[in-house]
Amino acid sequence: MLIHVDMDAFYASIEERENPALRGRPLVVGGRPEQRGVVSAANYAARAYGIHSAMPMARAVRLCRDLIVLPVRMSMYASVSRQLRDIFHRYTPLVEPLSLDEAFLDTRASTRLHGPPAQVARAIRETIGNELGLIASVGVAPNKFLAKLASDHDKPDGFTVIEPHDVQDFLDPMPVQRLWGVGAATLTRLNAMDIHTVRDVRLSDASRLQQVMGSGGSHLYRLAHGEDDRPVRPEHESKSISHETTFAEDVDDREILESVLMGLTESVCQRLREAGLEGRTITLKLRDAAFRTTTASRSLPARTCATGTIWRVARTLLAERYRTGSAVRLLGIGVSRFDAVYLEQVDLFQAPATQKEARVDELTDRIRSRFGRGAIGRGTRLRPDR
Ligand SMILES: [Mg+2]
Numbered sequence: 001m002l003i004h005v006d007m008d009a010f011y012a013s014i015e016e017r018e019n020p021a022l023r024g025r026p027l028v029v030g031g032r033p034e035q036r037g038v039v040s041a042a043n044y045a046a047r048a049y050g051i052h053s054a055m056p057m058a059r060a061v062r063l064c065r066d067l068i069v070l071p072v073r074m075s076m077y078a079s080v081s082r083q084l085r086d087i088f089h090r091y092t093p094l095v096e097p098l099s100l101d102e103a104f105l106d107t108r109a110s111t112r113l114h115g116p117p118a119q120v121a122r123a124i125r126e127t128i129g130n131e132l133g134l135i136a137s138v139g140v141a142p143n144k145f146l147a148k149l150a151s152d153h154d155k156p157d158g159f160t161v162i163e164p165h166d167v168q169d170f171l172d173p174m175p176v177q178r179l180w181g182v183g184a185a186t187l188t189r190l191n192a193m194d195i196h197t198v199r200d201v202r203l204s205d206a207s208r209l210q211q212v213m214g215s216g217g218s219h220l221y222r223l224a225h226g227e228d229d230r231p232v233r234p235e236h237e238s239k240s241i242s243h244e245t246t247f248a249e250d251v252d253d254r255e256i257l258e259s260v261l262m263g264l265t266e267s268v269c270q271r272l273r274e275a276g277l278e279g280r281t282i283t284l285k286l287r288d289a290a291f292r293t294t295t296a297s298r299s300l301p302a303r304t305c306a307t308g309t310i311w312r313v314a315r316t317l318l319a320e321r322y323r324t325g326s327a328v329r330l331l332g333i334g335v336s337r338f339d340a341v342y343l344e345q346v347d348l349f350q351a352p353a354t355q356k357e358a359r360v361d362e363l364t365d366r367i368r369s370r371f372g373r374g375a376i377g378r379g380t381r382l383r384p385d386r
Contacts, residue, residue: 009156027046030069041053117140242333279304291329
């Protein structure tokens with residue numbers, strides 16, 4: 001059983017705590033309405049007016065004339081977030097933060113010390129209340145997917161445990177869009193197959209689902225059965241994963257540099273996948289004949305471990321940084337920024353290339369781990385961007 005902790009109206013609750021006179025009054029934090037600001041967070045009193053985050057502030061103040069609008073004090077929220085993580089770490093090192101106010105915890109290894117997960121979850125909720133003066137909703141369930149649904153189930157101030165034998169009853173009536181990966185495009189396709197609830201997915205013909213949905217079909221099918229084997233991945237396991245090579249003789253040939261970079265990228269990506277990590281920032285390192293080292297980085301909109309995606313960035317960085325004819329002594333590539341964002345809601349149908357890439361990567365990893373790293377390489381023969 002895993003735990004998902006999600007603070008209730010986090011930014012707004014901190015502001016209420018800091019100024020108790022505001023407690024219970026409709027309150028938002030965000031940008032000023034006259035400056036086209038948006039709502040960053042709304043407390044529950046404001047939500048009762050239909051106000052929610054990402055809404056233009058001008059609209060929010062129209063919906064509620066007494067709305068209290070406070071500026072975002074991000075450094076304060078971040079420091080409360082650190083206190084929150086310190087509390088989590090008293091119970092387990094296996095803490096995976098999803099954002100400032102949300103985290104997965106795997107406490108199974110410390111059961112003898114702190115009790116079973118449900119008991120730990122209660123203790124954590126109490127500690128957060130006592131020490132931080134804030135309210136958390138907590139879910140306890142057999143895996144991440146279910147634990148996140150559980151914490152959301154009875155929000156705010158919720159505490160929901162889904163026992164293994166209750167999973168199907170809990171899931172079945174849910175609308176299918178609660179399954180991870182179902183965005184607007186996928187929903188349309190599913191509805192066309194007369195699939196509306198999780199139960200409909202579960203009872204659907206798995207092979208037909210796969211026909212219509214590709215590899216996303218089996219993913220949905222597994223989720224509909226409450227199956228999700230993603231482990232809790234603690235932060236700061238590793239700040240970056242990189243590979244570099246120093247040439248015995250300086251290299252001044254662009255094609256050779258590209259093919260070496262391809263090999264380095266493949267190794268880095270395989271290590272990412274083996275560690276269950278995804279990164280956002282790709283860094284190229286070049287050292288010239290005069291021992292001058294330069295680095296160039298680029299960040300992707302979302303975390304990835306896909307070789308094709310990372311290779312495209314790596315190659316672009318090389319093209320931008322390498323001066324034709326100049327001699328290179330050392331070449332390296334690294335991937336970093338594993339932090340922060342949880343797998344964002346990616347619609348299965350908007351990422352067909354990524355799905356395909358993931359399958360290629362999986363196959364390549366399997367072959368390379370069986371027959372050695374030299375067994376298969378894309379090199380220049382199989383460029384993953386084609
Ligand atoms: Mg929250």
